[in-house]
Amino acid sequence: MSNWEEKTKHLGQIKPNKTIQVKFKSKFPLSIDSVIPGCTSCTKFIDYKDNVLTLNFTPSSPKHLSTKLLPITKSVTVYYEDGTSEELKFTATLNRY
Numbered sequence: 001m002s003n004w005e006e007k008t009k010h011l012g013q014i015k016p017n018k019t020i021q022v023k024f025k026s027k028f029p030l031s032i033d034s035v036i037p038g039c040t041s042c043t044k045f046i047d048y049k050d051n052v053l054t055l056n057f058t059p060s061s062p063k064h065l066s067t068k069l070l071p072i073t074k075s076v077t078v079y080y081e082d083g084t085s086e087e088l089k090f091t092a093t094l095n096r097y
Helices: none
Strands: 008-014 020-025 032-037 043-049 052-057 069-080 085-095
Touching: 008 020, 020 085, 032 043, 032 052, 043 069, 052 069, 052 085
Parallel strands: 008 085
Antiparallel strands: 020 052, 032 069, 043 052, 069 085
16 A cells, blocks of 8 residues: 555656656655655655655756657655655656757
8 A cells, every 4th residue: 555645647748957846745644764766867855744745857858869759757765764665656758849
């Protein structure tokens, strides 16, 4: 059973190099030890306050790919004080033009 209302967020189409706030709402107050992004260069943990975990996501545009639309999936792992953990994901389509 998940501690979160949603474990996956769909952000739709996004532009490169623009920061987006991603928020996950927990079902009840949680004792979080740490939040580790899968990609630390583009995803930053901001805080967990009032049952809302907030991340900043700044996607870059890979120079070696020539596609206009690029699907992306990112994740963070939430570690709880009781030693358990949970993975949260968010997806988007990067519109390079």
